[in-house]
Amino acid sequence: MNAYSQTKINHFAVYAKDLKESSKFYEEVVGLTTIEEPFKDGLHAWYDIGYGLSMHLIEREKPWKEPVIDKTNHLCFSVEDLESFIEKLGRHNIPFEDAVDNKGKINIRPDGVRQIYIQDPNGYWIEINDEY
Secondary structure, three states, X not given: OOOOOOOOOOEEEEEEOXXXXXXXXXXXXXXXXXXXXXXXXXXXXXXXXXXXXXXXXXXXXXXXXXXXXXXXXXXXXXOOOHHHHHXXXXXXXXXXXXXXXXXXXXXXXOOOOEEEEEEOOOOOEEEEEOOO
């Protein structure tokens, strides 16, 4: 590492209780595209999240260890059309809420970006916003 190099994000990993259920959520609801998964062990799924970055789902060997889950500690994805995304949540019977736990409400940040929060099958919080 030299004085001019910058550390960059490469990927983030999400611990999954059930890889198939979590994969279906991230593909069908969030809309992520799978990319080649090098381990080929049935315990990983990799997704393109844009700009050369990836997300890795990892199903750990049993037993499942409950992670500490809090809305402050969340992933965030931006979508072009928040209303259409909310309609898709309805078709999948997935509830959403704003930043302060109001069910079915959209939060508007001071900069005008609209955001909602949903939970994945493992209980992790995901912010979806329209800062696309």
